[in-house]
Amino acid sequence: MERARDGINDARTTIIGAGWAGISAAHSLLAQGVPPNLITIFERAPHPGGRAFSFDDEKQGLTFDNGQHVLLGCCDQFADLLSQLGIRDAYRLQPLLHIPVYCDGAWGRLSSKRLAGALHLLPGLLTYAHLRPLERVRALRVAPQFLRPDVDALDGISFGDWLRQNGQTDRAIGRLWDLVGTAVLNGHADEVSAALALESFRMGVVAGWQQARLGLFTRPLGDLAAEAITKLQGLGVEIRFNTAVTELQVRESRVTGVRLRGGDVHPAETVIAAVPHDALVRMLPSGLRDDEDFARLASLTWSPILNAFVLYDRPVMGQDVFASMELGGMFVFNRASLLGLPQYEGRWLSVSISAAHTYRGLGADELAMQIRSALAAALPQARAAQVETCKLVWQPHATFLASPGSSSARANPTTSVKGLFVAGDWTNTGWPASLEGAVRSGIAAAEARLGHKLPLTS
Ligand SMILES: Cc1cc2nc3c(=O)[nH]c(=O)nc-3n(C[C@H](O)[C@H](O)[C@H](O)COP(=O)(O)OP(=O)(O)OC[C@H]3O[C@@H](n4cnc5c(N)ncnc54)[C@H](O)[C@@H]3O)c2cc1C
Numbered sequence: 001m002e003r004a005r006d007g008i009n010d011a012r013t014t015i016i017g018a019g020w021a022g023i024s025a026a027h028s029l030l031a032q033g034v035p036p037n038l039i040t041i042f043e044r045a046p047h048p049g050g051r052a053f054s055f056d057d058e059k060q061g062l063t064f065d066n067g068q069h070v071l072l073g074c075c076d077q078f079a080d081l082l083s084q085l086g087i088r089d090a091y092r093l094q095p096l097l098h099i100p101v102y103c104d105g106a107w108g109r110l111s112s113k114r115l116a117g118a119l120h121l122l123p124g125l126l127t128y129a130h131l132r133p134l135e136r137v138r139a140l141r142v143a144p145q146f147l148r149p150d151v152d153a154l155d156g157i158s159f160g161d162w163l164r165q166n167g168q169t170d171r172a173i174g175r176l177w178d179l180v181g182t183a184v185l186n187g188h189a190d191e192v193s194a195a196l197a198l199e200s201f202r203m204g205v206v207a208g209w210q211q212a213r214l215g216l217f218t219r220p221l222g223d224l225a226a227e228a229i230t231k232l233q234g235l236g237v238e239i240r241f242n243t244a245v246t247e248l249q250v251r252e253s254r255v256t257g258v259r260l261r262g263g264d265v266h267p268a269e270t271v272i273a274a275v276p277h278d279a280l281v282r283m284l285p286s287g288l289r290d291d292e293d294f295a296r297l298a299s300l301t302w303s304p305i306l307n308a309f310v311l312y313d314r315p316v317m318g319q320d321v322f323a324s325m326e327l328g329g330m331f332v333f334n335r336a337s338l339l340g341l342p343q344y345e346g347r348w349l350s351v352s353i354s355a356a357h358t359y360r361g362l363g364a365d366e367l368a369m370q371i372r373s374a375l376a377a378a379l380p381q382a383r384a385a386q387v388e389t390c391k392l393v394w395q396p397h398a399t400f401l402a403s404p405g406s407s408s409a410r411a412n413p414t415t416s417v418k419g420l421f422v423a424g425d426w427t428n429t430g431w432p433a434s435l436e437g438a439v440r441s442g443i444a445a446a447e448a449r450l451g452h453k454l455p456l457t458s
Contacts (some may be wrong), residue, residue: 013271014266016274017042017043018041020435021274022050022272024443036237040240047241053222053225062344064309065350067393071091073210074207075436081439086231090224095213097209099322109129111123112124112212113209130175131172138172151195154195156405157194158404161190162197163177179325181201185197186355191355193402193404199430216338218338244261246261247259248283270449274442293411296408296411297409297411302401303398303400305398307352307353307392308351308390311387321333321334327371327374330353333351335348372390399433402432422441423438
């Protein structure tokens, strides 16, 4: 560990939230030499991991995630954090991007070759079966524009409008751009900012074959967060679960402590609030909610993700993952094969539907039925198989919606309140809401906190 920067050794840091932003902030502080006994994390839930958690079904003996998460090869800070915590084996990257795509009775695939830079996409796009030849050429023509997106100019328009302005048909948008973009941004092309979409495609798809590889978790998400926290605790960081912060204590524009549920006040000279944007607003003293930095957060809205975990009575799926255009676009994972559960191999699938507003009003039986027939369309073996269980997991507050113009609402780590820093996937990371964005935000908040001269007098 490096020596702590001058002036911060004796100042305590309180971190609110043990999601990946909070874990990353704590780890970054330690890595910069902050003594562990000066870091306390308060977490409302009984477990760490925030929006990436797991739960057990005692009856089935299976562990579910709140949603199947994936990574891309470009998620280097998350990978680095896992390595430093000794849990890098928690996911594996495909050697090369390879996702079979089912659409209207036919299969195509999103794929990549080991070619320099954006050229890695060329062979795959030229043969992508779900586009007509002219649509493929147009897709290729637009790809170079992803390399240098004018982020400022494009934040106000939707990705869908930008794609149409650049010669993409609605058919190509649905079968290519929206299929990938919705999974990455958790919003459909017409709902999300062109700037963030282009930047996300640049980083995760166009930049190179290494960055575009799909990362598939081989362990339940909750285990990773639990191991990360155990590691931090082992180093001496104090973590208090089931401890919600109800209010930030601020005096003369300086944070002085946090009020905990039950009324106790924990004095704090510096606080990193690594909670969702609306949770941050709720814990601000009322006088601060109209402050320019925080008032903007009211314009951020949530986008839901629906997951279904389907257990068949026999194997129905051979590959690790595929995408389907059924139900407006969904990704299907061979969960048993990823987690290494031979008894459920090919039988236990998880289905992820991002930006799933359309399905909000449907009852559980109707949803389960639609998902089963969508799976049966793509998987012949599923047609005769019996479904033993179908567990639906709704996450209405899965991620913020990166709507056009939303980048100006995303906060920087340093706030107008002295000693208060913010982290979370919704902050101004330049990334879509993701594990990678959360980890980067934690690093940025720790950096900002260490750059902040203490003690905070006058
Ligand atoms: C269904 C689903 C699928 C997803 N798929 C992917 C994916 O494939 N790839 C990907 O990269 N990302 C994915 N994400 C997004 C990813 O999970 C999030 O971006 C990331 O986990 C956010 O981390 P965070 O630390 O910023 O916030 P959170 O995980 O929300 O952590 C905030 C923490 O603060 C705690 N907290 C809140 N209020 C208080 C309080 N008052 N006092 C104390 N503690 C408090 C919460 O309990 C929580 O633990 C998905 C999310 C969902 C829900």
